[in-house]
Amino acid sequence: MKILKDSFIQRRKFLKGLMAGAAVALAPLTDSEASKFSFEEYFQKHFMEMTKEEKEKVLKRLADEYKQTYGKEFTVKATEAIPDVSFGYALNLSKCIGCRKCVTACVKENNLSRRPQIQYIRVLRLPKGSMDLEKSEHYYEADLVPEPNYYYMPVQCQQCRKAPCVKVCPIKATWHEKDGLVVIDYNWCIGCKYCMSACPYFGRRFNRGVTQIPKDEINTNVHYLGNRPRPRNVVEKCTFCIQRSREGKYPACVEACPVGARKFGNLLDPNSEIRQIIDKMRVFRLKEDLNNDGRFFYFFHN
Amino acid sequence: MKKILLLITIMIMLSSWAHATKEKLFPVPYPPFSNKDIFPCMNCHEGLDRNKKVRQLKEMHQDIKIEHHGDRWCYDCHDERNMDRLRLANGEQVKFQESYRLCGQCHGNVYEQWKIGIHGKRTGYWNGEKQYLLCVHCHDPHTPRFKSMKPDPAPIRPDAHKVKNKKH
Numbered sequence: 001m002k003i004l005k006d007s008f009i010q011r012r013k014f015l016k017g018l019m020a021g022a023a024v025a026l027a028p029l030t031d032s033e034a035s036k037f038s039f040e041e042y043f044q045k046h047f048m049e050m051t052k053e054e055k056e057k058v059l060k061r062l063a064d065e066y067k068q069t070y071g072k073e074f075t076v077k078a079t080e081a082i083p084d085v086s087f088g089y090a091l092n093l094s095k096c097i098g099c100r101k102c103v104t105a106c107v108k109e110n111n112l113s114r115r116p117q118i119q120y121i122r123v124l125r126l127p128k129g130s131m132d133l134e135k136s137e138h139y140y141e142a143d144l145v146p147e148p149n150y151y152y153m154p155v156q157c158q159q160c161r162k163a164p165c166v167k168v169c170p171i172k173a174t175w176h177e178k179d180g181l182v183v184i185d186y187n188w189c190i191g192c193k194y195c196m197s198a199c200p201y202f203g204r205r206f207n208r209g210v211t212q213i214p215k216d217e218i219n220t221n222v223h224y225l226g227n228r229p230r231p232r233n234v235v236e237k238c239t240f241c242i243q244r245s246r247e248g249k250y251p252a253c254v255e256a257c258p259v260g261a262r263k264f265g266n267l268l269d270p271n272s273e274i275r276q277i278i279d280k281m282r283v284f285r286l287k288e289d290l291n292n293d294g295r296f297f298y299f300f301h302n
Numbered sequence: 303m304k305k306i307l308l309l310i311t312i313m314i315m316l317s318s319w320a321h322a323t324k325e326k327l328f329p330v331p332y333p334p335f336s337n338k339d340i341f342p343c344m345n346c347h348e349g350l351d352r353n354k355k356v357r358q359l360k361e362m363h364q365d366i367k368i369e370h371h372g373d374r375w376c377y378d379c380h381d382e383r384n385m386d387r388l389r390l391a392n393g394e395q396v397k398f399q400e401s402y403r404l405c406g407q408c409h410g411n412v413y414e415q416w417k418i419g420i421h422g423k424r425t426g427y428w429n430g431e432k433q434y435l436l437c438v439h440c441h442d443p444h445t446p447r448f449k450s451m452k453p454d455p456a457p458i459r460p461d462a463h464k465v466k467n468k469k470h
Contacts, residue, residue: 098453141456142453144452250425250428260423273418277420
């Protein structure tokens, strides 16, 4: 009998503890002032499973949230892929001078964290005559570029068709869009970083800190799958500036390149710049032997 | 007889007109003159003698250095009759806004690739209106080599704080 009573008391204790635990766990949901962790956010569906109305609701919620945090009106969009468009990118290695203007433009356009520093584009400096990536250096400092005896190879997400990052994601937080862009639902990502390990190009970045952006530099024209201010502890990546490219504009890096080494367009349009390059130039893809079938081409041409 | 002559002249005129407009025009921004008041050139050059001798300029345009495929002089490209225009090898006058046709005479390869968007910078819309640039927006026609520039700062090393401590 004593044993029974003990176990009964223990069970009561346990239940009590459970209640208290639940209260603690639910605390952020009730006290929305203290934390931005809202009920809607917690129970938000996967982006691909949301109906149009649900998406609009989420976009509105995010716009309100950003206004509260940054004190500015945001346009949060979820523009869908343009039909019959498959994006492709080409980079002329003979022209690139390694000035990193693309990096700066990308950071500004995509609201990338300044500190801790996140950059989607890495400009590798390689000795002329070598394609050995182990000899590359991306922390190079120079008074003037191009430096003699070096050439430069910017690397960013290659938007692979057989993307290893998409394959390894345990919760399908990252996927291929119809126009070929590999995107992440930042609200679905759990930050396990499997995708970062899988990517052979170091195309993904982990947002470990609270994103710090100077208020006057923030870009308020944002896309849900692109440059909206990211939550902490999720993975983020280049989307060929989805907020621009889906409206017909060139990505920010293309517009910033002073030498016109960066080319972007629709692979399905035979007259587009990207198709002209693939048809007429000798192009290659980085680490093609991995068979990732990327959308990012490099070529040499004066 | 007169009618036939008229017909022939009309045909000749039409064919020459067709030839002249064969070159497609590209929308380009205003040419990058060294300063905004320098054009039209004829404001000063009206009434000045055209001196074809290669020499060091002393009174005007001293800043212009010519480093462009060996010995060149102004009138290789600028029209001596009308300094507000450039001159093609066939004597045709072209505006500064169409200077790509002049450059294309020698750099035909690049010109062809510029037209289809392989060479040169394009901004605007990948599926719509594009902003082209003239050759001379990036390559100073007198010294065409692309100018070196200062790169934007390098990324911060993840171990930057450790490196700093080591120095002390």
